[in-house]
Amino acid sequence: MKFFGIIVIYILFSTISVGQTDKGFPVLSESDFEGMKIQRTEYYDGNSLWGLINGGADVYLEYGFKELGFQEVEWKGFNFRIELYRMLDVTSAYGIFSASLYKCASRDTITKYICINPFQVQAAIGDYYISIANDKGTNEAQSVTLNIFSKIVSRMEKHYFAMPPFFDKEIFSQYIHNFKVVKGGLGFQNAFPMWEKMFEDFEYYEVDILPIEDERGFAYVSLIKFRTEKDAKRFVADNPEGDTRIIKMISSTEIIFIETNMNKNDVEEILHLHNN
Numbered sequence: 001m002k003f004f005g006i007i008v009i010y011i012l013f014s015t016i017s018v019g020q021t022d023k024g025f026p027v028l029s030e031s032d033f034e035g036m037k038i039q040r041t042e043y044y045d046g047n048s049l050w051g052l053i054n055g056g057a058d059v060y061l062e063y064g065f066k067e068l069g070f071q072e073v074e075w076k077g078f079n080f081r082i083e084l085y086r087m088l089d090v091t092s093a094y095g096i097f098s099a100s101l102y103k104c105a106s107r108d109t110i111t112k113y114i115c116i117n118p119f120q121v122q123a124a125i126g127d128y129y130i131s132i133a134n135d136k137g138t139n140e141a142q143s144v145t146l147n148i149f150s151k152i153v154s155r156m157e158k159h160y161f162a163m164p165p166f167f168d169k170e171i172f173s174q175y176i177h178n179f180k181v182v183k184g185g186l187g188f189q190n191a192f193p194m195w196e197k198m199f200e201d202f203e204y205y206e207v208d209i210l211p212i213e214d215e216r217g218f219a220y221v222s223l224i225k226f227r228t229e230k231d232a233k234r235f236v237a238d239n240p241e242g243d244t245r246i247i248k249m250i251s252s253t254e255i256i257f258i259e260t261n262m263n264k265n266d267v268e269e270i271l272h273l274h275n276n
Contacts, residue, residue, distance in 0.1 A: 025069030025084050026155035028148065033075055040072040062184040063096045064088030066127075073148075078134050078141045080148060085129040091206075094161035095181035097124035099191035100131070107177055110146070111153060112160045118142050121149045126159050164208055166223050166256070171270055175212050182207040195220075198239055202231055219260040219267055226253045248273055 025043070030036050042052075045067050049057040052070060069084040087093040097113060100122060104115035113124040118137040123130045132149050134141040163179065180191045183206055188196035192209055199205065204227040212219045226232040229252040236255065241247045246258040246268060260267050267273075 025067075025086070026152050027069050027071055027084065028073060028082065028151065032151055033147075036073055036075040038071060038073050040070070042070045044068040044070060059099065059184075059186040059190060060085060060087075060096060062186050063099070064092035064183070065096075075148075076140075076144055078136055078144055080135075080145065081131075081133045082148070082152070083131040084152070085131075087127050087129060090124075090126060090159065090161045091181060092183075093127050093129045094124040095183055095187065096129045097122060098180040099182070099187050100129070104177075110150065111158075116142070116146070121145050123149070123153070124161060125153060125156055128156065164223055167208070167210055167221075169271065172210060172212075172221075175210055178211050180209045180211075182209060192220075198235075201238075202226070202235065204228075205231070217261040219258055219262055221271070222257045224255040224257050226255075229253055246273065 027041060028036070028038060030038050044052055046057075046061055046065055049060065049065065049068060052068070053060075057065075064087050065085060066088060067086045069082075069086070071080075071082040073080045073082065085093070085096065087096060094113060097115075101115045102120065102122075103117050105118065106116040107114055108116065110116075111123050111125055115122040118139075118141070120131060120133040122132075130149070130152065132145050132152075134145045161181075163176065167176070167179065182188050182191050182195075184203075185196060185200060188199060188207075192207075192211075195207070195209075199207070206225045208223040208225075210221045212221060224232075224235065226235065232249070232253045232255060236247055236249065239245070239247070239257070243264075244259055244261060246256070246260065246264055248256040250256055256273065258267060258271075
């Protein structure tokens with residue numbers, strides 16, 4: 001009997017840890033859409049997130065996760081999974097968005113950073129990474145998903161991640177939708193796995209990456225920000241400049257790092273690196 005009591009207390013505690021949180025999330029209510037049924041609304045913090053996405057929580061924590069507002073709803077014959085990840089700041093929100101993109105068929109102007117495919121809408125708005133997925137993938141399901149997304153977004157304060165000034169160049173404009181922010185090994189695994197090994201012995205860094213590819217070749221342009229000068233110097237020593245690499249120290253902890261198969265002088269000239 002004592003053992004049963006302990007189990008009951010544990011279940012109640014687990015329910016409280018999931019259910020009791022800040023209700024400031026722009027979640028849906030059944031009054032938002034006629035005929036909508038909300039089957040589940042729950043809130044998760046960093047300790048309880050594993051209960052929802054076992055095996056996938058670490059990448060959110062790596063980027064700076066705070067809380068999740070989660071809903072499962074049914075509307076017009078479709079089922080939807082709504083995930084509103086409140087991150088540490090706008091950079092963390094954009095970072096997990098950039099590491100989570102999957103087959104973006106459209107990036108229209110509903111909001112600044114958005115990825116739309118038949119099964120899912122993803123976006124980064126303010127401190128939130130938003131994912132809304134449907135179970136059918138039809139044109140109608142996509143349209144209904146976008147209606148749900150628009151309702152949620154209408155309740156949010158609109159502010160967005162700002163690109164670092166270094167990437168505010170005309171040459172980058174057509175590629176900017178490929179811009180990625182990486183904050184750890186899992187971020188590299190999801191967003192840019194080819195560079196994961198270079199950073200496996202480092203902690204506390206942010207890597208802003210813009211891959212550029214055209215008929216001339218490729219240039220993977222990045223701005224690397226370490227927490228300490230020691231780490232920055234060690235990275236440069238471990239990854240020296242060569243035939244395919246351009247490295248520029250722009251401060252004691254910040255590095256412009258480029259891998260390319262183009263002519264290095266041409267890349268430096270195009271990106272105005274001689275002035276940095």
